[in-house]
Amino acid sequence: MSAYGGVEAGGTKFVCAIGSGPDKLETEISFATTTPRETIDQALAFFREYQQRKELLAVGVGSFGPVDLNPVSPTFGYITTTPKPGWVNTELLGRIRRALGVPVGFDTDVNVAALGEATWGAAKGLETFAYVTVGTGIGGGGIVNGRLMHGLLHPEIGHMRLPHDFDDDPYRGACSVHGDCFEGLAAGPALLGRWGRSAEELAPDHPAWSLEAHYLALGLTNLILTLSPQRIVMGGGIMKQTTLFQMVRRNVLQLLNGYLQVPTILEQIDQYIVPAELGDRSGVLGAMALAQKAVANLR
Amino acid sequence: MSAYGGVEAGGTKFVCAIGSGPDKLETEISFATTTPRETIDQALAFFREYQQRKELLAVGVGSFGPVDLNPVSPTFGYITTTPKPGWVNTELLGRIRRALGVPVGFDTDVNVAALGEATWGAAKGLETFAYVTVGTGIGGGGIVNGRLMHGLLHPEIGHMRLPHDFDDDPYRGACSVHGDCFEGLAAGPALLGRWGRSAEELAPDHPAWSLEAHYLALGLTNLILTLSPQRIVMGGGIMKQTTLFQMVRRNVLQLLNGYLQVPTILEQIDQYIVPAELGDRSGVLGAMALAQKAVANLR
Numbered sequence: 001m002s003a004y005g006g007v008e009a010g011g012t013k014f015v016c017a018i019g020s021g022p023d024k025l026e027t028e029i030s031f032a033t034t035t036p037r038e039t040i041d042q043a044l045a046f047f048r049e050y051q052q053r054k055e056l057l058a059v060g061v062g063s064f065g066p067v068d069l070n071p072v073s074p075t076f077g078y079i080t081t082t083p084k085p086g087w088v089n090t091e092l093l094g095r096i097r098r099a100l101g102v103p104v105g106f107d108t109d110v111n112v113a114a115l116g117e118a119t120w121g122a123a124k125g126l127e128t129f130a131y132v133t134v135g136t137g138i139g140g141g142g143i144v145n146g147r148l149m150h151g152l153l154h155p156e157i158g159h160m161r162l163p164h165d166f167d168d169d170p171y172r173g174a175c176s177v178h179g180d181c182f183e184g185l186a187a188g189p190a191l192l193g194r195w196g197r198s199a200e201e202l203a204p205d206h207p208a209w210s211l212e213a214h215y216l217a218l219g220l221t222n223l224i225l226t227l228s229p230q231r232i233v234m235g236g237g238i239m240k241q242t243t244l245f246q247m248v249r250r251n252v253l254q255l256l257n258g259y260l261q262v263p264t265i266l267e268q269i270d271q272y273i274v275p276a277e278l279g280d281r282s283g284v285l286g287a288m289a290l291a292q293k294a295v296a297n298l299r
Numbered sequence: 300m301s302a303y304g305g306v307e308a309g310g311t312k313f314v315c316a317i318g319s320g321p322d323k324l325e326t327e328i329s330f331a332t333t334t335p336r337e338t339i340d341q342a343l344a345f346f347r348e349y350q351q352r353k354e355l356l357a358v359g360v361g362s363f364g365p366v367d368l369n370p371v372s373p374t375f376g377y378i379t380t381t382p383k384p385g386w387v388n389t390e391l392l393g394r395i396r397r398a399l400g401v402p403v404g405f406d407t408d409v410n411v412a413a414l415g416e417a418t419w420g421a422a423k424g425l426e427t428f429a430y431v432t433v434g435t436g437i438g439g440g441g442i443v444n445g446r447l448m449h450g451l452l453h454p455e456i457g458h459m460r461l462p463h464d465f466d467d468d469p470y471r472g473a474c475s476v477h478g479d480c481f482e483g484l485a486a487g488p489a490l491l492g493r494w495g496r497s498a499e500e501l502a503p504d505h506p507a508w509s510l511e512a513h514y515l516a517l518g519l520t521n522l523i524l525t526l527s528p529q530r531i532v533m534g535g536g537i538m539k540q541t542t543l544f545q546m547v548r549r550n551v552l553q554l555l556n557g558y559l560q561v562p563t564i565l566e567q568i569d570q571y572i573v574p575a576e577l578g579d580r581s582g583v584l585g586a587m588a589l590a591q592k593a594v595a596n597l598r
Contacts, residue, residue, distance in 0.1 A: 140525070144444055160524050
C-alpha cells in the first residue's frame, strides 16, 4: 500500500493522517494548534515515527492563511499575514520538506478540502466547482477549468462585501479587518456576537438561522455570478445545522430571480448546493490527494 | 495574409471585421442592432461579399447574452433569456456556420473582449485575469488557469449584490430583474436614472463619479476576493471617464484594508487595475482571436 501523508493545518487544530484514500487510512492524529514550533514539531514527530517503520511517499499540506502560493517567492509555503497571534510569517512547506525528506504539496486549507471533494467526494469529475466552508471563518476555494484556483494569491471570499440592512440586523460585524464583510456577518463569531450564543447552542428554529441563510445565500449568489461553478459544496462547523441547506437554496433562487435559466439551478438546486461528502475529512483527505499530486508532478 | 472574421454582437450595435490582428485589419463594418433577422443578415452579407473575392478561414462571435455555451445543449450558440425585445432564443452560431461554411467560435461578448486583451492587449501572458466592461450593462469575463471562464454557464458579475446605503444614495437601482445589483447601481442607466444625465453629460468633477467609483470598487473588490486575478482590465463606455480609474484604485485599497499583502496590489495598483489597451476594439479583435482558436481546435 502506497502511503501519503496529509496535514490539515487549521487555526484551531491540526489533523495529520497517512494512507491513500478514504477507505485506506493507516493512521491519524489530531491536536490543538498552539505555537508554530510546538504544533509543527508534533506533526513532524507523527510522520517521522511512521518513516522509521515504512516509506512515506509524499506529504500534502492544506493550511489556514493567508498563505504564499507563489513558487518563485522567497516566502513560498509560508503562512503570511494571518491575524492568528504568533503565526505571522511562519514557514510550513520548507520545514516539513527538510525534516521528512519527501516531496511536499502545499495549498490553502480550503483548496485542499476542495481537492478532497473533487477526488473522492461531492465534486468528482467536475471541471469547475466551488467549495465553501463556514466555521470560525468563511473560506472558498475550488477548481476552475480543471485546476485549483490560484491566480494572484488565492480566493478569500470570506471578505466579500454584501448588502447589510442595519434596520433588520444592527449587528456591526465580527471581522477585525472589514467589520461586516461576508465572514464578519455570517461566520461563527458573528453568530456568537449577534445572539450571545454559539451555533451549537442555537435551536434549529431560532431566527438566527434564517438570517444566517440570508447572508450565506448572498455570498453564494455572488460566487455563482462570478465563477459560474457547476456545483457548490459546503462544509465547516456552521453547516452542521443541516436545515440551513434548504433555506440557503431557496434564498439563492429568490436572489437570482430567474436570471440564470439553467436547469441545474432552476430544477436541481438540491444537487447544486450540497454538503461536503467527506464531511470533516475533506481537508485531511484532500491533503493526501495533494501529496499524490506532488509525486505525480515529479514524474 | 490569413483572414479571420470577427463579430462583436452587441445589444446596441454589431461590429464585424476581417483580418488577423490589430495591425492587420482588412475591412470593418458596424451597424445598429435591430431585429435578429435584419441584423444577422447584414453581418452575413458582409462576410459573403468577402468570400466572393477571397478565402475566409473562420469566424469568431462574441455575443451579448445570456448565451448558451454548452456544446451538447440543443440551444448551443443561442442568445437565450435576454431582456432585449425580439432576441430571446435567437440562434447565432449555427446560422453563421451554415451560411458561411466555415468554423465558427462562439462566446460571450465579455469573454471575447477578454481574449482580445489577452492576445494583443493589456493581459498578454497572464494565466488568470478578469475583464470588466461598464456600459449599458456591467459584464465580466476572463481567463482562469489559462482558459476562458465558462463553468456551468458564464460569469454574470453585473448581477452581484453589493452594499447599498439608501441614506447616502436613495436611488433604487435600474436592473429590471434585481433592482440594485451591481449593474443596477453602476451601469449607464443607473447614472441616467440617478442624476437625470447620461455619463457623457456629467462633468468630471460631478459627485456622480465618486459614487460610481465607490460601487465599481465594491464590485472589483468582490471579484478580487473571489477570482484572485493577476490583473483587472476595464473597458466600456463609462470607463471613458478616465478619472474613474484613480478613484476606483484608491477605493479598492481602502476596501481591502491591507488584507491581501501582495505587492501587485499594495504597491502596483496602477498596473493592477488598468484600461483595456485595445479600447473599443477589444471585442471585435477578440472575436478574430476566437476565430483563430476555432481553426486551431480543428487541427
